[in-house]
Amino acid sequence: MSRTDTLPMPASALKAKSVTGLTTFDTELVRIAAVAIVLLGCTWLLSGQPFYMNILSYTFLFAALATSWNIIGGYGGQFSLAHGVYFAIGAYLAGNLYIRFGLSPWIALVPAALAAAIAAALICWPLFRLKGKFFGIATLAVSEVAFVLANYFDSLTGGPRGMSLPFKAGFSNMIFTNRFSYALLMLGFLIFCLIVSGFVYRTRLGYYLQAVRDDQDAAQASGIDVLYVKMTGMALSAALTAMGGVFFALYLRFIDPPTLLSLPDIGVRFLLISLIGGVGTLFGPLVGALLIVPVEFYLRATIGGSIPGGHLVVLGAVLILCSLFLKRGIVGAVESAWQSIRRRRHG
Amino acid sequence: MIKFTKRSLLLAAAGSLALAGGSAHAQDAFKVGAINPYSGAVALYGDEVTRGYELAAEKINANGGLLGKPIKIIRGNATNAQEAIASIDQLSTRDNVDVFIGTYMSAVAAAGSEAALQYDKLYWDTNALAANLTERGLPNFVRSGPSAGTFAELSAKAVVDLVANGLGKKPGDLKVWITHEDSVYGTTIGDRQAELLKEAGVKVVGKTPYSAKSIDLTDVILRMRDGAPDVWLSTGYIPDSNLLLRTAQGQNFKPPVTIFNGTADTKETLEALGPAGLEGIFVVSYPRYDISEKFGPGKDEYLAAYKAKFGGEPIAPQSLNAYVGFQVMAEAIKAAGGTKPEAVVAAAKALNKPLGSYATGFGVKFDDKMQNGLAFPTVGQWQGGKVVTVYPNEAAVPGVKPIGLSSK
């Protein structure tokens, strides 16, 4: 990689990765399997401690959700802040089907994914006229609209009172008495998302998405149907996010608009986790979640009770420092460190 | 790349193991986990509730503690359902607390009590309002304080009884307009008020939910002014209640009677409206520290203890309610001789105390769902820059009367 010291690093520095031969999907699968084994080992080691199982469940779930977001947000460069909407669609759909028709949440995963994909297509078809930050702000508005509507149409969502899912333990209900099972469930979902994301990353759709991200006009000129590529990426990402919503609803068993559609807690979070780990990379969102979710739990547990908002002061400072010193996320920082070592070794 | 992913995983694992350290000391204390929001929009009130627990614990500790051990309160911060589970997990495993008490927020109480059940620990609620909390029939859940229903009932009763009589009108001739913020808190109370008033034959001429985040609430006031109600009932948080009251003032909207629920009884509202702007406004709230000592025996002691410990008057009446709730819990635990939820629940059920047994004027009589049936809010009124309790009559200090009713 040639260093251009005369000009500052270009905005999308992450695309300027050194290409040492294309990695195939098969290679990614091996890597994902290795990650799965390590995570499974850690989960198993800590299985006796519910506190850690809870943290791991959230970490895996949010890693999976950030991985889903990364498909369109990272590879495709469409910084959607409306993913909370798809998340809520999954959660409310599973809740309604379970309460009204006793339908197993496992089955509900399918309609949830479909409904979110359709919703994503309907929402984003007009919005894709907008680019970059304007697209982001428009999705921000979509998320706010969804909040008000979820609050208003209480026959579907339970409105502000929320929706409680009765506790009936059993595999078919996706409700378990021990936290270990949830951690495994979330881990399974994470691996699924990684495989889908890895598949997209290393096949045509992923390359098209990256081409659109890097230069939409050039992509269009070279014959890529830009709108179709963006829509497909968004629908896929939304479908996975809605499945995450189903798992979340069954884990918490209580859902209401603030839990599902809060911008700082949900909509912005997927983006933050991806950015901190390394946006546009396959494992970046996972690494980001592994860092930020436990740190948040730890801060809340240690200083959350003594100083009002104290843990969020520290978290805010951590975020600012991360943005300053990990400009390309953790994965990016590690990669450049690795490269400089290699360069030194090989002269 | 894979190597580094692994390494960061190991780092993360090592970090979380480090978390596990620093537990298991001070085993000789009776540990109570206080689950409340200590950050976010209602942090002040979470803290205020826990102050009530701390005062009660100090009082009990001065008399030899609970089950022979001094009480130690450990705070668990939770501003939503997700954080409630984490806090319960953490306090159960790391701090090994004996029982849980809370909560200023109903969503936190709902998730927290279920999580506590997994550890077979008691979740004693003093301050959460949502009616459905006790309807779940959770075997470890007890609520010693009033529910949202009692707030709605008392405000409806105040309209029919206090206001109609005071204005010399029949309930059927009264026109009421209800406003409430549109989250779970305001909606539950507002809906129930409308139901109860309709049952009592009162005309509810309008009901306007609004978002507490609104920049402007003039539309709510203008709509209500068009309906020309005799009574304005409102439920909200502090900033939006203040904005409503100031907008009403600016639009010259002053119905004969204004009743706020839950908020608008603190210094924060006084600062915003001034004594003149608040004069005569009624507030349905937890029993306040200005009730008569005869109605709430021990409230003077509480007030003195609060002032001594925190240097100033209580910020809101929530802490007195929490103080009493903690005492009832301690009595139930003492009677049960342990902290097993079934035993404490059975012992609590056996407690029978008439109204006027505690500093809030509460009695204790739990129903099958473990809701205390003898816990009620009271009605206060702004008079000369202070809120004084005026209703029910026996709660009021002798000589204090509601103002602004008979003249109309």
Added chain:
Amino acid sequence: MSAFINVVTVGLLLGGIYGLVSIGLNLIFGVIRIVNFAQGEFVMLGMYGAYLAYLLIGVDPYVSILVVVPSLFLFGVVVQRFILQPLQNEPMMQVFATFGLLLLLQNMVLAITRGMSYTVPTPLSQVHFDLGGVSLSLSRLIVLLSVCVVAIGLSWFLKHTLLGKSVRAVTQDRRSARLMGINVEWTYMLTFGTGAALAGLAGTLLAPIYTMSPQIGGNFIVAAFAVVVLGGLGSVWGAFAGGFIIGMIEAFAGYYVNPELKHVAWFLVFIIVLIVRPSGLFGVMGAEEVGLREQN
């Protein structure tokens, strides 16, 4: 009819509030292209600044402008110099950093105040005029007048002063501006400082209207983004007009439709306008494209 006039008045006054909150955001967004999530928190700091000035030296919030606005200008300059300037070529990390700043500022105020709500007393907040059944509050009228003054002043500044011209040059093409000898970094610091100072001004002027809480910034920020994008990026008069449009829609939807759904009404209008005319109502056609171009 009187109801109609009343609603129009409400919309105008509310538009003033929205415009005032948005004008600083528009400057930052338009010139530096940063989506500043923390702008609402700057407004919040302005409010608490007014309260602090009252508490410490007992001055009226309208007088405290003299202290609060320069302080926020300095604060903005520091934030731009030490946090955002190092991230100049990392637009997504800038968003990230401003979100961190949002958390930091909001919760620092929470930690210091315990979350107690405050109101700044001023005799002016009790003053209302009654014009034939239409009530006007003086404090809101002051906001309306201020936003007009600020918009006129700012557009004059940008058009007629050398500094203003350099700001516009940097907006149009960062690299060429640099070649022309304009110090881009200084211009950015000045712009961000001014944006923060305008938020501070908004905060002090709004302090007599609202009961402040550490979270109050969040109530303004989404609306402010909508105003900025609706009106047109980088156009002072766009933010001015956008504020009134949103204010009017909110007032009419709130009174004639349903207060609960009023936000949906203007969000929908916002999204539709954005789709039909991506550069905003008063923006220069293609301005949204300029914002995307990578500038070095």
